[in-house]
Amino acid sequence: MADPPILPPASPPRQQNGPINPITGTPPAAAAAAAAGNAAAVSAVPVATVPEKDRLPKEGDEIVTEAGKKYKLGPVLGDGGYGTVFQSQDDDIKIAVKTEKFSKSQLKIEIVVLKAAMQANCKHFCELIDCGTKLKDFDYMMITLLGKDLHKLRCELPERKFSINTALRIGIQTLKACEELHRIGFVSRDVKPGNFAPGVKANRQSRTIFMYDFGLARRYIDKNNQIIGSRKEVGWRGTTRYGSLNAHKRQDLGRRDDLESWFYGLVEMTRGTLPWRNIVERNHVQKAKENSRLAGRVQFLFETPSQYDKIFTLIDSYSFESAPDYKQINKYLVEAREDRQLRDRERWDWEDETVSTTITTITSFSDKELRAKHEQSK
Ligand SMILES: Nc1ncnc2c1ncn2[C@@H]1O[C@H](COP(=O)(O)OP(=O)(O)OP(=O)(O)O)[C@@H](O)[C@H]1O
Structure with a gap:
C-alpha cells in the first residue's frame, strides 16, 4: 500500500492485569481473581517469569477464543503497522483474522466501530465475527474477507486509473461508507483508497465496497x-x-476532513494521478494541495466530470462542525453518470468477462444473509 499512515504514539504497555476483553468486557483471569480477593492466583504470575510479550502468531497457528472456538491461520493477506492479517475459515466461510501486538494494539477502537456498524446495519463494513486477546502476545479479530484494496486494484490497471463507470460507482459507495461511519458517531481520519476494498466473489460481494x-x-x-x-x-x-489541509495544519479532524481525503482519493482513482503524487516532503504536499484551489485547480481536476469541481467547492465550504450534505454530493455523482449514460449493469474493472453476464442478475448477499444461508444448510 502506498503511503503508510502515521500512527499516533503507541499506548504505553498495558498493566500486568491486562486489558478488558474487548468483546466480552470481562477482565482477564488474573485480574478477575484479584478482584475476587484470590491473592494466590495473582501471585502465581511472578514478575520474573512473565513471558515475553508481543509475539504475533504465524501461518499454521491456531487461535482458540475464550469461548473455545478454534481458528486455524492460513496464508498472510497483508501486514499492518502493528500486526498481520491472515486468511482463515469460519466453518466453510473464508474469513480474515487481523492480529496486532498486545502492547501496541489499536484493535479495541476497530472493534468498537465494527460493533456499532453492525448494530446500525451498515452495509459497507465488515462483519465482526469474533475477537479477543491472547494475553500479552496479541489482540485479534475475525472479520469478513475482502478482496484487494482499491489502491492495489488501480495500480494493476494499464493507465493506473479506473474506467469512469467504475470510478463513479466507487465514488458513490465510498461516500456512502463515510456517511455510515459518521452516522454511527465516528470519523476515520485515514480515508484513502487503500482502506477500501470490494468483497469477495465467493460471498457475492465483489460489487460492494467495504471500508476497513x-x-x-x-x-x-x-x-x-x-x-x-x-x-x-x-x-x-x-x-x-x-x-x-487541516491535517497538514495539525488541527483536530472532523467529518469534512474525511470527505476532503475521500475526494483526493476519488480524483486519483478517476484520473490515475494527483499533482502531489511524487512529492515526499509533507510541507510541499500541503503547498500543492493549496495550489489545487488556486491556479492549479484546472490541472488537479483535469479530465474529471464537471461535477467534481462542484463537489470540491462544497466540501471546502464546510467547517469542523458542519454536517456534510452527502445527499447533494451523491446527486452530483449520479448526475455525472447520467451525463455519460452509464449503466449499473456493466462490469466493474476487477470482474472478469465471464462473471459480468451472470452477476448482473444476482443481487449480492449481506453478511447476515450469508450466515443465515450457512445455518440453513447445516
Ligand atoms: N478483511 C480483510 N480481508 C482481506 N485482507 C485484509 C483485510 N483486512 C486487512 N487486510 C489486508 O491486510 C493489510 C493490513 O490491514 P490493515 O490496513 O487493516 O492494517 P493496519 O495495521 O491498519 O495497516 P496500515 O498500517 O497499512 O494502515 C491490508 O492492506 C490488506 O492487504
Missing part, C-alpha cells in the same frame, strides 16, 4: 449526541497523500 482499518478512528459526538468541540492543534494524523 479504523485504527485512527475517533468518536466525534458525545453521549448526548453533541459534537465534541475541536481540540485545535493535536498533531498529524493520517496519510500524507490524502490528508486534508
Whole structure:
C-alpha cells in the first residue's frame, strides 16, 4: 500500500492485569481473581517469569477464543503497522483474522466501530465475527474477507486509473461508507483508497465496497449526541497523500476532513494521478494541495466530470462542525453518470468477462444473509 499512515504514539504497555476483553468486557483471569480477593492466583504470575510479550502468531497457528472456538491461520493477506492479517475459515466461510501486538494494539477502537456498524446495519463494513486477546502476545479479530484494496486494484490497471463507470460507482459507495461511519458517531481520519476494498466473489460481494482499518478512528459526538468541540492543534494524523489541509495544519479532524481525503482519493482513482503524487516532503504536499484551489485547480481536476469541481467547492465550504450534505454530493455523482449514460449493469474493472453476464442478475448477499444461508444448510 502506498503511503503508510502515521500512527499516533503507541499506548504505553498495558498493566500486568491486562486489558478488558474487548468483546466480552470481562477482565482477564488474573485480574478477575484479584478482584475476587484470590491473592494466590495473582501471585502465581511472578514478575520474573512473565513471558515475553508481543509475539504475533504465524501461518499454521491456531487461535482458540475464550469461548473455545478454534481458528486455524492460513496464508498472510497483508501486514499492518502493528500486526498481520491472515486468511482463515469460519466453518466453510473464508474469513480474515487481523492480529496486532498486545502492547501496541489499536484493535479495541476497530472493534468498537465494527460493533456499532453492525448494530446500525451498515452495509459497507465488515462483519465482526469474533475477537479477543491472547494475553500479552496479541489482540485479534475475525472479520469478513475482502478482496484487494482499491489502491492495489488501480495500480494493476494499464493507465493506473479506473474506467469512469467504475470510478463513479466507487465514488458513490465510498461516500456512502463515510456517511455510515459518521452516522454511527465516528470519523476515520485515514480515508484513502487503500482502506477500501470490494468483497469477495465467493460471498457475492465483489460489487460492494467495504471500508476497513479504523485504527485512527475517533468518536466525534458525545453521549448526548453533541459534537465534541475541536481540540485545535493535536498533531498529524493520517496519510500524507490524502490528508486534508487541516491535517497538514495539525488541527483536530472532523467529518469534512474525511470527505476532503475521500475526494483526493476519488480524483486519483478517476484520473490515475494527483499533482502531489511524487512529492515526499509533507510541507510541499500541503503547498500543492493549496495550489489545487488556486491556479492549479484546472490541472488537479483535469479530465474529471464537471461535477467534481462542484463537489470540491462544497466540501471546502464546510467547517469542523458542519454536517456534510452527502445527499447533494451523491446527486452530483449520479448526475455525472447520467451525463455519460452509464449503466449499473456493466462490469466493474476487477470482474472478469465471464462473471459480468451472470452477476448482473444476482443481487449480492449481506453478511447476515450469508450466515443465515450457512445455518440453513447445516
Ligand atoms: N478483511 C480483510 N480481508 C482481506 N485482507 C485484509 C483485510 N483486512 C486487512 N487486510 C489486508 O491486510 C493489510 C493490513 O490491514 P490493515 O490496513 O487493516 O492494517 P493496519 O495495521 O491498519 O495497516 P496500515 O498500517 O497499512 O494502515 C491490508 O492492506 C490488506 O492487504
